[in-house]
Amino acid sequence: ETGVTQTPRHLVMGMTNKKSLKCEQHLGHNAMYWYKQSAKKPLELMFVYSLEERVENNSVPSRFSPECPNSSHLFLHLHTLQPEDSALYLCASSQDPGGKKLFFGSGTQLSVL
Amino acid sequence: QKEVEQDPGPLSVPEGAIVSLNCTYSNSAFQYFMWYRQYSRKGPELLMYTYSSGNKEDGRFTAQVDKSSKYISLFIRDSQPSDSATYLCATIQGAQKLVFGQGTRLTINP
Numbered sequence: 001e002t003g004v005t006q007t008p009r010h011l012v013m014g015m016t017n018k019k020s021l022k023c024e025q026h027l028g029h030n031a032m033y034w035y036k037q038s039a040k041k042p043l044e045l046m047f048v049y050s051l052e053e054r055v056e057n058n059s060v061p062s063r064f065s066p067e068c069p070n071s072s073h074l075f076l077h078l079h080t081l082q083p084e085d086s087a088l089y090l091c092a093s094s095q096d097p098g099g100k101k102l103f104f105g106s107g108t109q110l111s112v113l
Numbered sequence: 114q115k116e117v118e119q120d121p122g123p124l125s126v127p128e129g130a131i132v133s134l135n136c137t138y139s140n141s142a143f144q145y146f147m148w149y150r151q152y153s154r155k156g157p158e159l160l161m162y163t164y165s166s167g168n169k170e171d172g173r174f175t176a177q178v179d180k181s182s183k184y185i186s187l188f189i190r191d192s193q194p195s196d197s198a199t200y201l202c203a204t205i206q207g208a209q210k211l212v213f214g215q216g217t218r219l220t221i222n223p
Contacts, residue, residue: 043213090156100145104156
């Protein structure tokens with residue numbers, strides 16, 4: 001395994017479901033990120049973890065709950081989502097403190113019905 | 114006003130053409146500028162980054178920053194079908210917070 005791995009690649013869920021997205025990085029980086037990518041909109045930063053501590057929560061609704069148990073793993077727990085939450089959710093990691101060079105996973109394409 | 118503005122395209126050019134991709138930004142305090150490339154069904158990957166004004170060249174790619182007009186450009190010479198992707202410009206708003214443009218979808222036709 002190399003780089004940043006995200007599972008599942010695709011997820012369809014109802015508004016009452018609870019699901020989790022998983023991200024694992026094999027690069028030895030110390031910062032991990034969740035981004036949301038919607039059609040025709042810029043990438044939106046959701047959460048940043050540095051050395052396993054959350055350093056950024058970009059006004060994300062509480063129905064999204066991140067978890068970073070160690071520097072290699074990052075989760076995004078989802079519950080009672082809305083159809084407008086359908087998007088590509090991207091995980092990234094970085095080593096440099098400024099976060100200029102991000103390494104992204106391939107994303108989880110989420111559809112909320 | 115959006116912090117980074119980018120024409121979403123799509124942009125379609127013949128193979129071998131010179132491609133120019135552009136973004137504008139709003140805050141003159143921004144210092145670092147990045148270009149990411151995103152292939153279909155993949156995450157973005159860093160292509161190039163520059164600091165402050167000037168040019169940076171890497172093979173067929175040249176990144177250019179004009180801080181006086183808050184304008185950043187990416188030029189692709191001798192474009193290839195494998196360059197077909199979405200190109201995202203980005204800058205750093207604060208510690209560990211990248212701000213992205215909307216992305217320009219580029220197609221190079223053989």
